[in-house]
Structures are given as C-alpha cells and as structure tokens.
Amino acid sequence: MKGFDTIVMVDWSGGNDTGKTPRADAIWACVARQGRAEEPVYLRNRAQAEDWLVELFEAETRAGNRVLAGFDFPFGYPRGFAQALTGRDDPFAVWAWLEEQIEDTPHASNRFDLAAGINQRFGGKGPFWFNALKRDIEGLPRRKDGYENPFPEKRAAEEATKGAFSCWQLGGTGAVGSQVLMGLPVLSRLRKRFDVAVWPFEPLTGQIAFVEIWPSLTLGAGPLGQIKDAWQVQEVARMVSNIGSDVLARILEVDAPEEGWIFGLGHEADLRHAAAQPPKLTNDCFALPPGVHWTPVRETLDMLRARLSPVTPVSTVPVGAATGRILAHEVMAQRSNPPLPNTAVDGYGFAGGKAAGVHRMPLAEGRAAAGDAPGVVPQGHAVRILTGAALPGGVDTVVLQEDVTLSEGHIAFRGPIKPGANTRRAGEDVQEGAKALEKGIRVGAAEAALLAAIGVREVAVHAPLQVAVLSTGAELVQAGDAAQPGQIFDANRPMLLELIRACGHVPLDMGIVPDDRALLAQRLDLAAGRADLILTSGGASAGDEDHVSALLREAGAMTLWRIAVKPGRPLALGMWAGTPVFGLPGNPVAAMTCAMIFAAPAMARLAGQDWQEPQGFDVPAGFSKRKKAGRTEYLRARIRDGQAEVFGSEGSGRISGLSWAEGFVELPDAAVEITTGTMVRYIPFGSFSM
Template sequence: MVDWSGGNDTGKSPRQDAIWACVARLGRAEAPQYLRNRKVAEDWLTQLFEAEIAAGRRVLAGFDFPFGYPKGYAAALTGKSDPFALWNWLENRIEDSPQSNNRFDLAGEINRQFGGRGPFWFNGLKRDVDGLPRKKTDYENSFSERRLAEKRAKGAFSCWQLGGAGAVGSQVLMGLPVLARLRRRFEAAVWPFEPLDKSIAIVEIWPSLTLGAAPAGQIKDAWQVREVARTVSTLEPDALAEMLAVDAPEEGWIFGLGHEDRLRQASAQPPRLTNDCFALPPGVHWTPVREALVLLQDRLTPVTGSETMPVAAATGRILAEDVVAARSNPPLPNTAVDGYGFFGGKAAGVHRMPLVEGRAAAGDRPGLVPLGSAVRILTGAALPDGVDTVVLQEDVTVSDGQIAFHGPIKAGANTRRAGEDVVQGDVALTQGARIGPAQAALLAASGVGDVSVRKPLRVAVLSTGAELVEAGNTAALGQIFDANRPMLLEMVRRFGHEPVDMGRVPDDRDALAARLEAASKAADLILTSGGASAGDEDHVSALLTEAGAMTLWRIAVKPGRPLALGMWSGVPVFGLPGNPVAAMTCALIFGRPAMARLAGSAWEEPQGFEVPAAFTKNKKHGRTEYLRARIRDGQAEVFASEGSGRISGLSWADGLVELPHDAAEIVPGTIVRYIPFASFGL
C-alpha cells in the first residue's frame, strides 16, 4: 500500500506528507518504507514487483489517489472515455524531477482549454499561472465537482483541488503517469477498469475511509499504509471478491467503499500463521521437550480477533491490549480503621484534642478539620483536609467534646495513600492477561468500564479411526469406544477456550479432508487424535503433507513422541497420538501452552513442586518422561503401570511426575518434580 505525494523531494529524514509504502503478507506488515521522491518510489516499486513475480507471488498494490476523473472529463480532454487514454495523455505531458515539476503549468494549460476558470484550482507557485486560479474565486467547472465515489465517501476531497489540507489533485497529476509506466512494464491489471487476473493488480485506496488519527509519536502516513496493508492482507478470498465487485468503468472507485464495517472488523484480526511456522531446523530428528516448547513459543502468535466489552462481562477473556487506570485507587487518602483523625504524629504521653462536629464516613465529600482538632472517622472514609493520621477508636476516650489518647503515634498511621494501589494513567493490567475475579475487581476499582479483549479461541476436536465407536453404542469385536473426544473437549473448555465438536471420521482420506475443511471454517485451531504418525492409515499426517504444510515432530517424550503439526486452509492443526494417555499428556504439555498463545495469552508454564518420590525407577537417557502420579503423605506415588493403554491411570492420578531428559536413578526419597493437574487448569 502506497501513500503518494505530488510535491518535491522531502529530504533524508522521514517526515509527514512524503511517499510511504508498506508490504504485508497474511496480516503481518513489514516496516513502512520512506520514499523521498517519485523517482525513488518508482524504482522501489519496480524492484518489489520484479522480486515478487520471480518468486511466483501476486501483488495487490494500492495507491491513495483517484484513478479517474468525474464522468465526461477524459473524453473532453482526449477524445476517448477510456481512463487509460487520460493516463497516457498525462504521461506524455508531465515533466517531473525530484526538485521540480510542471503540474501547475499543465493544470493552467488544461483550464485554458475549458475557458480558463476551471476545472483545476490552487496555485502553489510564487508566480501566477495563466488560467489557474489561486483560490476558488470566480471558479467555473463544467464537470462534476466530485466523482460518485467521493460523494459517497464522507470527507473525501475533490481531484480538482491541487493544494491545501487533504487535497489530492496534485497526487493524481503526478501519480497517474507513474502508474501508466508500471502498468505497461508489468502488464498489470487496474481495478475497476480490468479483471484482476495478472500478477500485479493495482487498486485505488483511501486510508481515511476507515482510519483516524495515528497513535501519538507516529507519522500518520506511515502508520496508515501499514494498517491498510495489514488489514487487506487478512481478507479472505470471498470478502476480497465482494469488495472488488464494482462497476465504475470511467471514474474508478475507492477500494472498500461500502464495506467499511467489514474492513474495521478485519483490522482487528491478528496475523495468520504462516505455512512454515512448524518447520523444524535442518538435522533435527528427535526433539527434546524443552526445545519443542521453545520452538512453539517462538513461532506461534495470536490468531483470534478482538472486541470491546464491559469489564463485568469480560471475565474469562484475555486482554487484547494494555489497560490504563482511568482513576487512582484509592482516589483519595483514606482511613484503614474506625477512629479519630487529626494532623501530624504525636510524641509519648497523653494528648487531648477538641472534637469537631459531625463525622467522616465512606462516600462523604472531604471537609476541613482545623489544625489541633480531631474528627470522628469511619473505615474507608476519605481523609478530610487537615487530617493525615488516625488513632484507633479503642485507644481513645471521649468526653466533654474532646478526645484523649496516649502517644506515641506516627504521622500517617492507620491511613492509606491516594494511588498506593494503582495510579491514574499507569498500566493496571497488561496485554495477554486473563481476566479473572481479581482482575475484574482491579479494573473496576481503577475506573475502567470497557476493555478490549480477545475473542474466544475456537478449538475443533476431531477423532479419527475406523475402529472408533461412540460411547453408548454397540461395539463389534475389534472396535473401541471413542475416549479421546470427550476428554479433549472437556480439556479445551477447562483451558478457557471454546470447544467445537467435529465428531469422528473413519480411515477415509476424502471424508477426513472434508471434515478438516469444515473444521477450518468453524474454528481457529484443529485438534485431532489418531493418524498422526507415518503409517499406512495415518491419514492426518498424509493429508497435511499433501497440502504442503505438515511437519512430523518426533519429540523425545514418553508417552507420545509423534506430534503432527501443520496448516489446513490457513488454520493450524495439532495431530495428537491416538492413545488416550499419550493424547492427554501431549495436550497438557504442548497443546495447552500453544492454545494459550494462539488465544492471545502469555506463554503458560505449569507450576510444579519439588517433592520426595515414593517409587523406584531406573530412567534411561534421551527423553523426558511423564508418569501419572498423586500426592499421598507428602510424597509422589505413581501409577502401577506405565502402559499407555491404561486409561484408568488418568483418573487415578492427580497430576504428573516429570522426569528430565537425562538418565536418572529414582528411589524412595529422591526429589522429583510433581505437576498437579490443577496447574494445567484441570
């Protein structure tokens, strides 16, 4: 996406009102490029287009100026209503260099053909130009002041105005000749005049259609092209096709006009994962658990969109951005006890002070207490002016309108400072935090009404295998009941995500492909069990391989080992082992933190505890092992069998014992790491 300029070279330092361009792919925007003049910009675009075509990719290139003029102008000037005739006419007459150009003189020449009072106006030169008015005084225009697109796009400027705030007239005169050369050189297709069936597709954009002011400290032009590029690169093919379905054969059109809400929704979407995000480094065969977790942490990014909702309704959601306290907590100094307030500390001995009338209670507006006097004050009340210290009521006697108490007492005793919890303007909670009861209380106390939160991560759960039968039905010999799906659906729910039940699929590749396609439309992540290895009936890994987006992670872990990771129609797929014990273990160790990251949360490490073992084991070097375990009498017991088919061990256990990658000799009393299921959110 390109923000154009009709002016001269803007110098070495990035600045506003220059040419800015930004490239984005799958919702990931590169750093905006500062292009100081049109020669530099045209060279940069040429190199970009050549590189993308050589790589076999297509480019949607947006430019922020009109591609056509109001109806009738092209024919009046060139004799043809074809907008490209006008492009070529301008290319043959515009003279341009980094320090000067002839746009004002050419505009005056055009105006003289139509009577000398329009359609162009504004002269930015010190000298007068015959036929070009400096202001819109005695201005005459035989054509429409605006295209239909400008009439519908609130705030859009007329292409006849050559200067002043927001004017695009000079950009059109200086931009169309460049587009004419790029179109010819790359055989590019230009929207909406031509079908976009070429490697380079050129469209007209107007960033202000959906974007407002840039964040503080950022150059608006640079920020806008980045946001537009990022947003457009997230659009699905159907949405893109709908926005491009426009009939404007002469005037052109603004991309996205009439679809502003959809663009705003798309702008809130995070970048998609790339197809190679699961690729392992060359030479990796058996990946240690810690290394696999680091790889996942580095390569996964949030895939959920965001929405704004009241704090009271946002519990369980993940913050999409930092939340700044709207008010200090407490907003004013207040008392922590029931008692009597006055100013200053008191030394040892008996102190007597007159008591003012009334009292200060929670919710009262602070009053004024004269120096040397005291006031009755109740817990939570804001300290009146003239009060900074409170003595407990049980330490005080009251008689004849005065109080008496023994010192010493320090200044500030029994009070809370304003903002000692949270200060207005400070970050109360950071992006990625999940809002629980305590977080909701903090936000409410900080005066925050609405928060931007991530939409729930939708996790599709799918079981594969011809041997599976739904529990409750009749199972033939050789068949088993599907234990994984109900287990994984409940795990997803307890992890705080939205489970989507995609049922069971037999060992049929076409049926599995259709179900994966349905799951990709219904969810943000697909979780399968079974078929994740490299055997004849391992159709999950085979289909992902055919799709060109599969990596079989052979992880040095027991139980588990094969973990098929890939992409299906842009949605990440986690192929878990079919064995329920291995499926649950891999879902806990790898799936849970990955889901949290995809949902927009921080990477989640389960809390483990060092406890003495109540078992004996000779562990070999080369893989991390997870044993079903529970705590009894302060020691970790493990299930009698390590067999992955013993599902009963999962319900027997309260957690897992993690044995490290290296060899270990475990005897009763050896300290081991125990991770309770509660640390995983179960």
C-alpha cells in the same frame, strides 16, 4: 482472477522531509502476506519512499509474486479535468503531464506554483486552492474567498464517502490535494518501470496492481499512543490480505473510467469482516526441516510456537460480555485509576505534613465522603474525610481519626506526619492513556474489574476456539454401550473434551469413527466445517489401519512428527480443508500427555493467547530411577510431604495413574540417575493452560 501474494499499503505525504524520527504526517508503508502484517515502515520523504517501493517490487517480481499496492490519494480528478488539461479523457495523460511538470526534492517542491499555473489556464480562481507558503502566489488563493471551480468539486467516489476531501484542496487537516500532485508522478514512473495495472482504469492482469485506498473508510483513530498513519496502513494491509477471492472480485467490479474509485467503497461490511479475521494457517506450517527424524521436545515446542498464530475471528463486545474471552488488542486506560487523589482512611485532611509535636487546627464545615464532588478547604483548616473520598482542594495529607482529639471546632494531633500520608495519588494504579492490558490475555475476574475501573466500555476479543474431538478405531465403543470381546470403551474422547473445556475452549464431540477411510474423511469434513482445530486420537502413525495420517498425507498436508518423548508416539500434524489437525496417539496415557505438553499451548496460541509455558518447580524426589539418554520423559506424579512421588507403574495403559497424579515429573533427554532427595522438575497439571 489470480489472487495476490503480497499486499503493500502506503500512506502518502505531499509535504517535505519529516526527519529521522518517526512521526505523523509522514509516509508510512506496510507489507502483509496471508493475513499477517509486518511492522510499518517509516519513510521520511518521497525519494526514500520511491526507492523503497522499487526495491520491494523488484524483489517480489524476482520471486514471481503478485503484488497489490494501495496508495491513499485519488488516482484521477473529477470528470472533465483530464480533457481540459491534456486534451484527452485519459487519467494517465494527467499522470504523464504531472510527471513532466512537478519538481520535487526532499525539502522543496513546486506544487503550489504549478497549481497556480493550472488555475491561470481557467480564469485564475480555481480549481485549486490553499496556498500554504509564506509568499503570495497569483492565481492560488489561501482560502475560498472569491473561489470559482470550473469542474465538479468532488469525484463520484468522494460524493459517496462521508468525510472525504476534495482533491482541489492543497492543504489543511485531512486534505489530499498535495498528495495527488506529488504522488501521481511517482506512480507514473513506477508504472513505466514494472508490469503494473492500475485499478479501475485497467484489467488487473499485470504482476503488480495499483489501487486507491482511503483508510478512514473503515478505520478510526487507532489505539492511544500509536501513530495513526502507521497503525492504519498496518491494519489496512492486514485486512486486504484477508479478503477472499470472491469478495475481492466483487470489490473490483467498478466502472469509473476517468475519475477512479476508492477500493472497498460500497463494500465496507466485507472489509470489516475481513479485518476481524485472523490469518489462516498454511499447509506447510507443520513441515519439518529436511533430515529431521526424532525431534527433541524443546525443539518441537519452539517450532509450534514460531509457526502457529491466532485463527479465531475478532469482534468488539461490551466489557460485561468479555469474561472468558481473549483480548485481540492491547487496552489503553480511558480514565485514570483512581481518577482523583483520595484518602485511604477515615480521618481529617489538611495541606502539607506536620513536624513533631502537638498541632491544633480549625475544622472546616461539612465533610468529604466517597462519591462527593471535591470542594475546597480554606488554608490552615482541616476537614472531616472518609475512606475513598476525593481529596478536596487544599488537602493532600490525612491523619487517622484514631490519632485525633476533637473539641470546640478544632482538632489536635501529634506529629510528625509526612506530606501525602494516608492518601492515594490520582492514577497511581493506572494513568489515563497508559497501557492497562496486553493483547492475548484471557479476561478473568481481575481483568474485568480493571477494565471497569479505567472506564473501558468495549474491548476487541477473539471468538472462542472451537475444538473438534474425534476418536478412531474399530475396537472402540461408547462408554456404557455393549462391548464385544476385543472391544474397549473410548476413554480418550471424554478425557480430551474435558481438557479442552478446562483450557477455556469450546469442545465439539464428533464421536467415534471405525477403521473406514471414507467414513473418516466424511467426519473430518464435518469437523472442519464446524471447528477451528481438530484433535484425533488413534490412527496417527504409519500402520495399515492408521487412517488419520493416511488421509492427511493424501491431502498433501501431513507431517509425522517423531518426537523424542515418553510416553508418546509420533504426532500426525496437518491440515484438512484448511483446518489444523493434531493426530494424537491412541493410548490414553500417551494421548493425555501429548495433549497437555503439545496441544494445550498450541490451542492457546490458536485462540489468540500468547504462548503458554507451563510453570515448573524444583522439588526433591521421593523415588529412585535410572534413565537412559534419548527421550524426555514425563512421569505421573504428585507432591506429598514436600517430595515428588511417582505412580507405581510407568505402563502407558494404566489410566488410573492419570487420576492418581496431580502433575508430571519432567526428566530431561539426557541420561540421569535419581535417588531420594535428588532435585527434579515438577509441573502441576494446572500449569498447562488449564
């Protein structure tokens, strides 16, 4: 079966217009493509939702895209109802009947009266129930008192799904009965207007497929502060767009000719696995705009930033196991920090501040220490209190013990003391329910402390980025091995492996491959099967022995990025078996420079972090240089005596300069003349995601 280009998921509503302000219990929709979900769309009523769907389907049809559209209400009723209502065992007969009978405006509908009329056909005590109107309706009970249902209470899908509601209940939290009555007429009209196939009643050969979804099948309430319906449709859309064709085929193998079925029921593990997968990069993510020959460094970085996205799967781990991992979702505080108002010092607590002058107060019995449950201090009394203790009831101010005289059950001290002195407010650091950490942050010691303090037990994190490193060239031998005349030791691979490790990723050593195209293809296959990203050095230009770029070009997924940078040569960027490849120059200095400038932030983004911009500083130059326009230059440099000094030779073969340096001096692509004291931009090596 051909796959789907566009996924749209819709959370429906059977109620009336919900107003201009986005809110829960409204209609929400979300579009996703290739594992990337757009922002959820708020649709205030069914008329607006139908217009939005028509516009979307028309645009997708014109573009030749196949669409999978999910709606969160049953497509069929329990067995026997279609025959009893329409005389046919055909769910579409029910769709057409409801389309004719339902009257719907943004502010009113006849759904309750229509349900009562159906009930009257079958004795007036069912199958529908729950009248939500102020007026009584004959034949439609408000509750299940005296209720009788001539049909099964639930479909087989609901019987197999814990927590699913019967489609006969028209109102109440979680009920879907009104959504069915008000949703099927819309689907019936859309089915007539477009090339639509409805699962599981029809083979999905049309350009548009309708499926029934239930977001709660695999999703919970969602993050604090977000509208549940909006979050759920976004997550379901992203999840479904991540499903592989083989898994999708298994999910669609269902025999439910009359009742319908919930998409993914029985395949929850497959759905959760898809939900944890990030979007894969496409083969054209490295494509350059037409006519581009030499690309400035800033434009190169901007293009990488715009086109790259996380590729590592997501899992939930205990906070204690999250250190070093990257947060996949924002984290909301489960508890305020501090949870209760407390004292910042050892001293004596009482209520309110005190004016200037001497004050005497009776001392209450006992004391308040860190860890004690807060008691209550009588009005007008003070209590002994120790650093970190929660403030007892009746205490909001603390005077330092050094400022107090204690005698005969009283304390004396001199004012003035402001109300709230020497105390910490509850939640003054982080309030319960507030956002504590953004997604894309690597969890370090400070983040681990904050997560523990705000009561978070588990967090969603990205798996570590696996980066394969491969050196190419017949001239290379492993350091320490015997080198023949004309051969050199491979310096790039140990350099890149350590850079990857310093950036927090997992390096995979794929060794050296001679100038043998077939052997290189085999090694790339092996690397693609193990890694999320492949870094190669050498063979990335357009010469006879540049086999990396040649193989990527043969695979139909290679772009030679000619970047206006010195030191450096063109970067070969492409995909091999679905895995991105960065083909770095073979020269060690150029390879190190390009890896830090371009590959380090790209790796951070692929790993789930936000794009990492290196922090630079303007410092006076301790050197002189005249530079022509045309390329951004990176000089190996270090700071001494408050000035930036640069390595004595700019030769790109001088590896010793990398060890000597502690950062780069970045010179712009414009022509510049630098003399001692000229301000230049210095970027420490530690700023490059390391």
